[in-house]
Amino acid sequence: MSKKSIQMKGYKVLYTLILLASLTLGQSQATANECPPPAISDQNTLYYSTWAHNCFESLKDNSDTKKITQLRDLSYSLHMHMKKHDNRDVLINGAAALSWVLNKQGHLGDDDGMELNNMRIYQTLKQADANAYERAKVLILLAHYWRKLDKDEYLTPLLKELLASIPKIPLVAPDHDHPQRYVLNAILSIQKSAKMHDWHNQTQDKFKSLLN
Structure with a gap:
C-alpha cells in the first residue's frame, strides 16, 4: 500500500x-x-x-x-x-x-x-x-435500503461483501431449504433494480450452478 x-x-x-x-x-x-x-x-x-x-x-x-x-x-x-x-x-x-x-x-x-x-x-x-446466513439476511435488507436511497457508494461494496459470503453460507437453514440460492437471488434482484446489468449478468454466469 x-x-x-x-x-x-x-x-x-x-x-x-x-x-x-x-x-x-x-x-x-x-x-x-x-x-x-x-x-x-x-x-x-x-x-x-x-x-x-x-x-x-x-x-x-x-x-x-x-x-x-x-x-x-x-x-x-x-x-x-x-x-x-x-x-x-x-x-x-x-x-x-x-x-x-x-x-x-x-x-x-x-x-x-x-x-x-x-x-x-x-x-x-x-x-x-x-453466522454468515444470519448476517447476510440483515445486509440484504440494508442493501435494499441503499438501493432505494440511490447510495451506490454504499451499495456496491455491500453487494461485493454479500457475494463473497455465499460460499460461507450453509446449504440448509431452519427457515430456508436453499439459503445460498436465496441470498444469491436477492443480490441479483438488487443488481437488476439498480440497473447494474453487466454485473448482474456476470454474477449469473459465475453462480449459474447454484441457480439450476
Whole structure:
C-alpha cells in the first residue's frame, strides 16, 4: 500500500471517529423518554423493530429538522440498549431495526446519521456473533435500503461483501431449504433494480450452478 493510500485511510478513520464523537455528544435519553421501549419481554425477537416503528410513528407530525435529531437519539438509545443484550436473535433483529431507521434518516437527507447508523449495524452483528446466513439476511435488507436511497457508494461494496459470503453460507437453514440460492437471488434482484446489468449478468454466469 502506498504512503498516500495509508494517509487517506488514516484520514477516513479520523473522520469516522470525529463523526462518532460529534453525533453522540449530548445524546441522552430524550427520545427514549418520548418513545419508551414497548412493554414486552426482551425475549421477543421483534423487540427492537417494535420499538423503532412505534417511535417513528409518534414523530410523524414533527418537522424534518426535529425528526433528524429524534432519529439520531432513537438510534443511540436502541444501540445502547442492544449493548446490554446477550440474546443473539434479539440482537440480529436489532441490527435489522437499525437498518430501517437508517432508511428513514436517508429520506430526511441525514447523511451523517446514516454513516453512524451503518457502523452500529455492523457492531451489532459482531456482538450477536451472527453466522454468515444470519448476517447476510440483515445486509440484504440494508442493501435494499441503499438501493432505494440511490447510495451506490454504499451499495456496491455491500453487494461485493454479500457475494463473497455465499460460499460461507450453509446449504440448509431452519427457515430456508436453499439459503445460498436465496441470498444469491436477492443480490441479483438488487443488481437488476439498480440497473447494474453487466454485473448482474456476470454474477449469473459465475453462480449459474447454484441457480439450476
